[in-house]
Amino acid sequence: MATGHNLDDEAARLLGNVLHWQTDYLDKQTPSLPASLGGFAKKVKPLYRLTEREIAAYAVIHHIDYIVEECPMAKGSKLLAYKHALNRLEADSPGTKQTFYLNFLDRQAKQQETAGKIAEQDRQRLHPCTTCGQPTSANVCSYCQMMAKAKAHV
Numbered sequence: 223m224a225t226g227h228n229l230d231d232e233a234a235r236l237l238g239n240v241l242h243w244q245t246d247y248l249d250k251q252t253p254s255l256p257a258s259l260g261g262f263a264k265k266v267k268p269l270y271r272l273t274e275r276e277i278a279a280y281a282v283i284h285h286i287d288y289i290v291e292e293c294p295m296a297k298g299s300k301l302l303a304y305k306h307a308l309n310r311l312e313a314d315s316p317g318t319k320q321t322f323y324l325n326f327l328d329r330q331a332k333q334q335e336t337a338g339k340i341a342e343q344d345r346q347r348l349h350p351c352t353t354c355g356q357p358t359s360a361n362v363c364s365y366c367q368m369m370a371k372a373k374a375h376v
């Protein structure tokens with residue numbers, strides 16, 4: 223499923239999530255979300271690099287009718303306040319929205335790459351415990367070591 227979220231939407235959402243340290247949401251704030259186990263389709267946001275103004279300008283030049291009003295779902299939401307704040311920053315320092323959101327995506331991609339490498343290293347280090355068979359990096363897992371010590375003290 224493709225949605226029309228643009229750079230303004232994504233930067234405003236990122237600002238809101240960062241202001242409230244909603245780190246769980248940060249993980250999900252990518253332009254492409256895989257299909258969920260709950261049966262939701264894969265989601266993509268092909269317009270995430272374009273600003274509202276650029277998309278509106280494109281529509282005007284190509285005589286494409288579009289809805290000027292904000293989404294009724296967004297009315298009264300904090301998202302609009304964040305959009306206005308970002309627009310003020312953008313006016314003073316053009317490129318702010320792009321730098322804010324696209325650098326976030328870059329960092330996130332690097333982090334995921336590093337996390338993937340660490341997970342792979344961990345997988346390679348692990349082998350079955352000689353006593354119980356659970357994955358461990360030692361010959362005998364820490365649980366079995368602890369149980370062996372406890373038995374020795376009885």
Ligand SMILES: [Zn+2]
Pocket residue numbers: 351352353354355356362363364365366367
């Ligand atoms: Zn064990």
